[in-house]
Amino acid sequence: MFEGSKISSRQAVFLITTVIVPTSILFLPHMIYVAAKRDAWLSVLAITLFGLGVGDIIGRLGRRFPGQTVVQYSRRLLGPVLGGAVGLVYAGFFIYINAFVVREFSEMLVTNYYKETPQVVFVLGIVFVAVYIVWYGLEVLTRVNDMVLPLVLIMLGVLLITSVPIAEPENLLPVLDNGVGPVLQGAVPAAVFFDETVIMLVLISNLTRPAEARVAIAKAVLLVGLIQLLVVVTVVTVLGTLTENQLYPTLHLARHLRVGPYLANVDPLILLIWILGGFLKVTIFHYCATICAAQLLGLSGYGLVSVVNGAILSILAVVLWEDAIELSYQISRIIPPFFLAVQAGIPVLLLAVAFFKRQGVTAGDRN
Amino acid sequence: MRKILNMILRRVKEAESNRPRVPEPAVGRDKAQGPPYLTRDLDNNLKIIFDIAGRNPDLIVRHMEINLPGEARRCALLFLDEMVDSELMGSMIIEPVLKELPQVIKSRRAYTSLVDVIEKNVLTIPGVRQFASVSEIIGEVLRGNSALLLDKENKALICANRAYEVRSVEEPTLETVVRGPKEGFTESLSTNMALLRRKIAGPNLRFDQLWIGKYSQTRVAVTYIYGIADRGLVEEVKKRVSRISIDGVLDSGYIEQLIEDAPYSLFPTVGNTEKPDVVAARLLEGKVAVLVDGSPVALTVPRLFYETIQTPEDYYSRPYNSSxxxxxxxxxxxxxxxxxxxxxxxxxxxxxxxxxxxxxxxxxxxxxxxxxxxxxxxxxxxxxxxxxxxxxxxxxxxxxxxxxxxxxxxxxxxxxxxxxxxxxxxxxxxxxxxxxxxxxxxxxxxxxRFFLVFLSGVLGISGLIMGILVLYAHMCSLRSFGVPYMAPIAPLNFSQLKDVYIRAPLWHLTTRPSFIAKENRRRMKEGLKPEPPEKGNNSSRK
Incomplete structure (x- = not known):
């Protein structure tokens, strides 16, 4: 524990859900559909299973070193040099993935709604909110999330329920027409989203009961899997083959939302709540990046690190990618192996080392 | 360079110490002054008192002589004009002292202290106390009591015949209700305490009295219910209130601004109300109230956000209306x-x-x-x-x-x-x-509003969202006397939400809010849901 804030396992479930849901419902349907076509929902099941596995590893790892973040115990496990490198990788990873998210969101806002506003304004706005909330600490962050996540889920529920009348279940048939290959292929980019449970490598240190971490992560992954399944099924049944041409099919769904003859064109409202979730996702990643960086540098406070991190984040988000196409291409084609290595590979390695070196608290010790 | 600086500093210090000091007033409870005590000489005593309190036209001395056997003992009654009940003074202080005291003394052969005799056998006024400290005597007189000083005695009798004009109990102008008690606090602390006593008659209602304000000497009562209010909270309130060192407290607003948790925040973290029934309800929840003499507004802490959407009527009318x-x-x-x-x-x-x-x-x-x-x-x-x-x-x-x-x-x-x-x-x-x-x-x-309008004008709905998030994060970061401001909404506590967005039926609200009353949580027996009598009974009654 670095910052002193304590969160309950229920709040951890909420945090994980907020990290995964806002972007995954926006980007995943298209990504999966490109590869898996109408079997996209099977891909979701596959990645949920995969996410459960990775989450379990992260949970076990955190349970072994209660009150410590990955930066702290990787040094203990691998020595100062190699462990420090692992810490650096995570600090960098959190900043990089956050730059990704910030850019994704600002890109979506600019291309869809604010065509004349410079993108950098949105980037700075989002990063400012993140820095501001992180300045208050994890406790406030989780409290804000306690309000935001229910709103996001309610909004999503409204969207899904109103889509039911225009859904065509035949779009899902036939099942597994092209075999299992495409299904797994579609699951690969999606796995990146479901392994964002990686935030728990940092946040388990703040849990009031670290022993419940595994259950909490599993609950969160199942919840996210269920939401994702519903979204993908709705998108595919409503849009059918159109899904392939839409970069943000869920947004397209929202545009078609209509409640009787009265309520139409409410997609900015839906977007509104969506952005709320997105902002918090950025904030949570920013918190993790800041804590990792501060611990890596051996600092006792993190206020300044948060501001510097925010500056780096804004620059990266603007500079790294040319446009939305490049962004989408990178996230579905180039990034996944690297991200998976950080999100799943390193934790597995660390757990193995901890196991063989008999480091940390094991189940036997606790009893 | 340093030498010059030191020299200048020394000069300044010397000048500082040579400057004639303005004597500080030594009235009331200011114990730091080291109060001189009364002497056995009446004239000297009066002189000491007038030296401290000044020769004010409203400070009146009534000289008297008591015919004791063998001597005519001089005595003086000290009181403030228009602050005392003069009728009471005449019939219960002056008359007994002048008429009955000689007879009492005559009938007794020996007595140790004349002051004791007067207090126990002569005065018919209910509240009488003996004081020896000059500053305390002056404090009591300035608060509207009268002091009886006797020659050759080094103690004075303070008689409680305070009576001054107060506003009667009226309906508060700010918080009006359709249903429920309509009385409101007045400017008199004693009246306000009595109003609360009438709501909560049990022995556990406690007032801890403090005097705040060097010159105003304002009475402040930290009010709580012993056994419900968290002891740490009571201590914290008392600590914060007694920390205040100020010249005068003219309204509870002064206290509010000096004890609040987030002085820079837009949101108030100290609650206030003009209604005794609201204070009583909050005390029963485990909160602590601060009553200030001279102010019809009571403060209550901790104050949480959900109080914003509560009114006293919520609990007096049926749950559907309130919800x-x-x-x-x-x-x-x-x-x-x-x-x-x-x-x-x-x-x-x-x-x-x-x-x-x-x-x-x-x-x-x-x-x-x-x-x-x-x-x-x-x-x-x-x-x-x-x-x-x-x-x-x-x-x-x-x-x-x-x-x-x-x-x-x-x-x-x-x-x-x-x-x-x-x-x-x-x-x-x-x-x-x-x-x-x-x-x-x-x-x-x-x-x-304007903060959000500005953001919306620049960034549209996403700007609005940014503003709301920043605002909400700020609200979540606030605490009022250790309790998170947004509780129980954030941190979310499902079981406590029954009294936030909606007001559950009274028989369902069996416990106090867990974030305020930490130890004594039960406020009602379980299963008080009213039910009609058994069917058989019902028909027989018909």
């Missing part, structure tokens, strides 16, 4: 803050949200209006706030004139003249009215 009203209050609270920003964002950036026919009218309205929308909303908002302030300050007699000017000229004529759009007028009016639903926060809304 519906609470949701309406919450809705209006949110809209008074968010609506102007939302309006600006929608019209500027997301016109597709507006129905098609309406948007044509609105676009036609905007044609030729001089100000950009953001400025229009801000300017009109300020005009509304100005009218409201004028409405509060102006003499009652010109009220109708202002209403006509405000409504007709500023509202109707500006729209007709094409200075503002009518939709802006509607939004401003709605928002202004909605702001009155939460009386304590009305004044801060304008700041939040």
């Amino acid at each position: 519906v009203l609470r949701i309406i209050r919450l809705f209006f609270f949110i809209s008074t803050v968010v609506l102007p920003g939302f309006y600006v964002a929608v019209v500027n950036y997301h016109p597709e949200l507006i129905p098609r026919r309406l948007i044509i009218t609105m676009a036609g309205d905007r044609e030729g209006v001089p100000l950009p929308l953001v400025l229009e909303v801000v300017v009109f908002g300020i005009i509304f706030e100005g009218l409201r302030e004028a409405g509060v300050r102006m003499p009652r007699a010109v009220g109708s004139a202002i209403t006509i000017v405000g409504a007709l000229l500023i509202g109707q004529a500006t729209v007709d003249a094409g200075l503002v759009t009518s939709s802006t007028v509607i939004v401003t009016a709605f928002v202004g009215i909605a702001g009155f639903i939460t009386p304590g926060l009305t004044d801060i809304f304008i700041i939040i």
Whole structure:
């Protein structure tokens, strides 16, 4: 524990859900559909299973070193040099993935709604909110999330329920027409989203009961899997083959939302709540990046690190990618192996080392 | 260089120590002064007292002589003009001392202290105490009691015959209710304490008295129910209140601003109310109240956000009424803050949200209006706030004139003249009215509103969201006396929500809020849900 804030396992479930849901419902349907076509929902099941596995590893790892973040115990496990490198990788990873998210969101806002506003304004706005909330600490962050996540889920529920009348279940048939290959292929980019449970490598240190971490992560992954399944099924049944041409099919769904003859064109409202979730996702990643960086540098406070991190984040988000196409291409084609290595590979390695070196608290010790 | 500096410093110190000091007043409970005690010489005693209290015209000395066997003992009655009940003084102090004391002394052969005899055998007034400390005697006299000083005695008798003009108990002007008790606090602390006692007669209601204010010597009562209020909370309140060192406390507002947790925040973290029944209800929840003499407004802590949408009537009327009203209050609270920003964002950036026919009218309205929308909303908002302030300050007699000017000229004529759009007028009016639903926060809304309007004008709905997030994060970061401000909404506590957005039936609210009363949580027996008697009984009664 670095910052002193304590969160309950229920709040951890909420945090994980907020990290995964806002972007995954926006980007995943298209990504999966490109590869898996109408079997996209099977891909979701596959990645949920995969996410459960990775989450379990992260949970076990955190349970072994209660009150410590990955930066702290990787040094203990691998020595100062190699462990420090692992810490650096995570600090960098959190900043990089956050730059990704910030850019994704600002890109979506600019291309869809604010065509004349410079993108950098949105980037700075989002990063400012993140820095501001992180300045208050994890406790406030989780409290804000306690309000935001229910709103996001309610909004999503409204969207899904109103889509039911225009859904065509035949779009899902036939099942597994092209075999299992495409299904797994579609699951690969999606796995990146479901392994964002990686935030728990940092946040388990703040849990009031670290022993419940595994259950909490599993609950969160199942919840996210269920939401994702519903979204993908709705998108595919409503849009059918159109899904392939839409970069943000869920947004397209929202545009078609209509409640009787009265309520139409409410997609900015839906977007509104969506952005709320997105902002918090950025904030949570920013918190993790800041804590990792501060611990890596051996600092006792993190206020300044948060501001510097925010500056780096804004620059990266603007500079790294040319446009939305490049962004989408990178996230579905180039990034996944690297991200998976950080999100799943390193934790597995660390757990193995901890196991063989008999480091940390094991189940036997606790009893 | 350093030498010169040191020299200058020494000079300054010397000058400082040589300056004649203004004597500090040594009245009341200021024990640090080391109070001199009374001597056995009446004239000397009076001189000491007048040296400290000054020869004020309202400080009156009534000289008397008591005919004791063998001597005529001089004595003096010291009191403030118009602060004492003179009828009481005549019949219960002066008359007994002058007429009965000689007889009592005659009938007794020996006595140790004349003061004791007067206190125990002579005075018929209920409240009498002996004092020897000059500063305490002066304090009591200045508070409206009268002091009886005797020659050759080094103790004085303080008689409680304080009586001054107080406002009677009336209905409070700010918090009005349709159903429920209508009495409100007055400026007198004693009256207020009695009002609370009448609500909570049990022996556990405690008032811890403090004197705050070097010159004003204001009585402050930290009020709580022993056994319900968290002991740490009571201690914290007392610590914060007694920390205050100030010249005078004229209203509970002074105390509020000196004990609050977040002095820079827009949101108040100390609650206040004018109604004894509200204070009683909050005390029963485990909160602590601070009553201040001279102020009809009591403070209660901790104050949490959800109190904003609560009214005392919520508990007096049936749950459906209260729940519906609470949701309406919450809705209006949110809209008074968010609506102007939302309006600006929608019209500027997301016109597709507006129905098609309406948007044509609105676009036609905007044609030729001089100000950009953001400025229009801000300017009109300020005009509304100005009218409201004028409405509060102006003499009652010109009220109708202002209403006509405000409504007709500023509202109707500006729209007709094409200075503002009518939709802006509607939004401003709605928002202004909605702001009155939460009386304590009305004044801060304008700041939040314009902050959000500005962000919406720049970044549309996403700017609005940024503003709301920043605001909400700030609210979540607040604490009031250790309790998170947004509890139980954030951190979310499902079981406590039964008394936040809605008001569950009374028989369901069996426990106190867990974040306030930590130890003693049960407030009602389980299973008090009223049920009709058994069917058989029912029919037999018919």
